Amino acid sequence: MKRRDFLAGAAAAFALPGAALAQVDPLEDPLVRALTNGAPVRKGKVTLVLPQLADNGNSVPIRIAVDSPMTAADHVKSIHLYSERNPVPNMANFYLGPRAGRAEINSRVRLAGSQRVTAVAKLSDGSFWYDAAPIVVTLSACLDES
Amino acid sequence: MAARIQIPREARRGDVIEVRILIQHPMETGYRHDDVGHLIKRNVIKVLSCRYNGVEVFRADLSSGISANPYVQFYTVAEASGNLEFTWIDDEGERGAERQPIVVKG
Numbered sequence: 001m002k003r004r005d006f007l008a009g010a011a012a013a014f015a016l017p018g019a020a021l022a023q024v025d026p027l028e029d030p031l032v033r034a035l036t037n038g039a040p041v042r043k044g045k046v047t048l049v050l051p052q053l054a055d056n057g058n059s060v061p062i063r064i065a066v067d068s069p070m071t072a073a074d075h076v077k078s079i080h081l082y083s084e085r086n087p088v089p090n091m092a093n094f095y096l097g098p099r100a101g102r103a104e105i106n107s108r109v110r111l112a113g114s115q116r117v118t119a120v121a122k123l124s125d126g127s128f129w130y131d132a133a134p135i136v137v138t139l140s141a142c143l144d145e146s
Numbered sequence: 147m148a149a150r151i152q153i154p155r156e157a158r159r160g161d162v163i164e165v166r167i168l169i170q171h172p173m174e175t176g177y178r179h180d181d182v183g184h185l186i187k188r189n190v191i192k193v194l195s196c197r198y199n200g201v202e203v204f205r206a207d208l209s210s211g212i213s214a215n216p217y218v219q220f221y222t223v224a225e226a227s228g229n230l231e232f233t234w235i236d237d238e239g240e241r242g243a244e245r246q247p248i249v250v251k252g
Contacts, residue, residue: 058213058214059213059214060213081211083211086210086211087175087177087210088209088210088211090209090211091209091211091212092206092207092208092209092211092212093206093207094204094205094206094220095204095205095206096204096220097203099198099201099203099222099223099225100203100204100220100221100222100223101162101163101221101222101223102162102221103221104220104221105218105219105220106217106218106219106220107212107213107216107217107218107219108212108213108216108217109211109212109213110175110210110211110212110213111211141175
């Protein structure tokens with residue numbers, strides 16, 4: 001973590017609640033907070049790959065990879081996917097372990113509109129890392145009748 | 147519920163193998179209406195798990211945010227010859243199970 005990021009984070013932590021609300025941050029999501037139990041979530045290690053534009057939100061390919069040796073001592077325990085605009089924000093949780101060998105998941109998700117998607121990874125040492133990707137969805141899933 | 151599973155037939159011990167599973171399932175979101183305007187009840191696969199010779203190596207909690215006919219690709223280390231057993235359950239309590247054999251050399 002850069003010193004600058006740390007200072008910005010520390011300043012935000014001590015700022016008034018009203019000031020904090022002005023920022024739109026997926027990590028302020030109560031669901032993410034429930035997952036991390038207040039522990040810091042740092043950007044990095046996780047790579048979230050989404051297409052920049054999806055014509056149809058009903059099936060959007062997604063790839064989440066975490067930079068980890070996946071050994072018994074140092075591995076990814078779980079990966080959690082969050083959507084900003086879906087009626088069910090916690091899209092999926094994946095539980096891995098040292099037996100996975102490689103921390104990478106590919107799947108297809110539904111997205112209700114253009115938004116930012118966040119992936120949070122929990123590591124065996126208890127730290128949390130995230131990555132977020134913006135996506136433009138032309139035809140949104142879930143809420144549209146199709 | 148039918149499923150297609152793709153894993154290598156054989157692998158060397160210690161190799162990281164790619165596992166792909168595609169389950170035939172509507173993943174009904176619970177937000178859609180039928181032709182006469184009634185809400186269609188939510189029915190999604192809640193849990194998908196993969197056991198390698200009885201030991202769980204992968205588990206996923208899915209939701210309506212996962213596309214119909216859910217596809218999941220993940221990795222596991224080839225440890226020994228045997229089976230990869232997949233089980234899943236949906237909101238209506240319907241369970242699915244599928245297994246795929248693997249031969250591990252070396």
